[in-house]
Amino acid sequence: MPSIIDYRSDTVTRPTPAMLEAMFTAKVGDDVFGEDPSINELEQKTAALFGMEAGLFCPSGTMTNQIAIKVHTQPGDEVICDALSHIYLYEVGGIAFNSGASVRLIQGNRGRITAQQVAESINPSDVHKPVTTLVSLENTSNRGGGACYSVEEIYAIKRVCEQNQLKLHLDGARLFNALIATNEAPITYGLLFNSISICLSKGLGAPVGSVLLGNQTFIQKARRIRKVFGGGMRQAGYLAAAGIYALDYHVKRLAQDHEHTKAIAECLQKKDFVGQIMPVETNIIIFEVKGRFTPKAFVEAMEKHHIKVMAISPTQVRMVLHLDIHPLMVQLTIDAIEAL
Structure with missing residues (x-):
C-alpha cells in the first residue's frame, strides 16, 4: 500500500x-x-x-x-x-x-x-x-x-x-x-x-x-x-x-468507489467544522468547511495523516474516490477525520 x-x-x-x-x-x-x-x-x-x-x-x-x-x-x-x-x-x-x-x-x-x-x-x-x-x-x-x-x-x-x-x-x-x-x-x-x-x-x-x-x-x-x-x-x-x-x-467495480464515497461523506457529516455536503451520488464529495477549520487548514491537517485532498474554493473541499483507494484506506481516512 x-x-x-x-x-x-x-x-x-x-x-x-x-x-x-x-x-x-x-x-x-x-x-x-x-x-x-x-x-x-x-x-x-x-x-x-x-x-x-x-x-x-x-x-x-x-x-x-x-x-x-x-x-x-x-x-x-x-x-x-x-x-x-x-x-x-x-x-x-x-x-x-x-x-x-x-x-x-x-x-x-x-x-x-x-x-x-x-x-x-x-x-x-x-x-x-x-x-x-x-x-x-x-x-x-x-x-x-x-x-x-x-x-x-x-x-x-x-x-x-x-x-x-x-x-x-x-x-x-x-x-x-x-x-x-x-x-x-x-x-x-x-x-x-x-x-x-x-x-x-x-x-x-x-x-x-x-x-x-x-x-x-x-x-x-x-x-x-x-x-x-x-x-x-x-x-x-x-x-x-x-x-x-x-x-x-474496471466498469462494474465503480460501484465500490460509490460505496466508499458515501461512507466518508457520512463521517464528514458528523463533524462540527463541516457545513453543507453536496448530495453524494457517485465518486465525488464536495463539502463546505467552516468554523475551526478553513479548507486550507483542513487540507494541511489531512496531510499530517498522509492523506491528500483538494481545496476547490475559499469555502469548499473536494474528495474523489477511485481505483487506487482500497477499503483499508477508506477506514484510515475515516479514522483521521474522526480524530480532528
Whole structure:
C-alpha cells in the first residue's frame, strides 16, 4: 500500500499489473495511417458499446470535447452549457480559441440544465446575435459533486435540440459512474447524443486517453481536426490496450468507489467544522468547511495523516474516490477525520 492516500482526483490512478501486462503485449502500428490494431479495436469496441457508428482515440478528454465543438460549430456560433461545465471552466478558453464560438451559460442545478432552460437560451433569428448550434451536457457533473442527469431530462433536452436543429454533445468524462449509479445502458446514451466523449483515465483507471464517438461522417471530420490539434498518434496502441482492459474489467467495480464515497461523506457529516455536503451520488464529495477549520487548514491537517485532498474554493473541499483507494484506506481516512 502506498504511503500516501490521494483523493485529489480520479486521474491519479496507476495501471494495475494486469493492465500493464495488456499494454506490454499490445499489437501496434501507425495510427495516422489507420494501422494500429489496438486503437482500431478500442474505437470499434467503444462505439459498439454505445450503439454509435465510429470512435476516435485521443490523448485527453479536453481534446475530444474541443474536437466535437469544432466539428459541430462554425466561428460566430454559440454553445449552450451549464456555468459549471468543464468545457467552459477548465479547458483554457478552448471554445473561443479553437472554434471561435461564444457560450451561453445556464445556471443549472449542480451542473445540470433542463430542457426548459435550453429552450429559453436559444437565440432568435437576429443578425445581432450568434447562431445557437450546439448544446453540451456533462454527466456526471464534476463541480456538481458527481451529480447525474436523469435520462428523462436528457430525452426532453434532445427533443428541444431536434425541434431547433441543434446538435447535442455529451462530456462523459465520468459517464460510466453515472451509468452504474442510475443502472442505465450505454446504448441509451448513444441514441440521445450526436457525439459523446468517454474518458478512460479517470474512474476506469487507464493512464491516458479518451474516445470521441459519433457517426461516420462526424468522426471523419473529427479525425482531421485531431490532426490539426496535434493529436495524431503513431504506435499508441500500447495506450489503447489499457483502455480496452479498462472497459472489460474496471466498469462494474465503480460501484465500490460509490460505496466508499458515501461512507466518508457520512463521517464528514458528523463533524462540527463541516457545513453543507453536496448530495453524494457517485465518486465525488464536495463539502463546505467552516468554523475551526478553513479548507486550507483542513487540507494541511489531512496531510499530517498522509492523506491528500483538494481545496476547490475559499469555502469548499473536494474528495474523489477511485481505483487506487482500497477499503483499508477508506477506514484510515475515516479514522483521521474522526480524530480532528
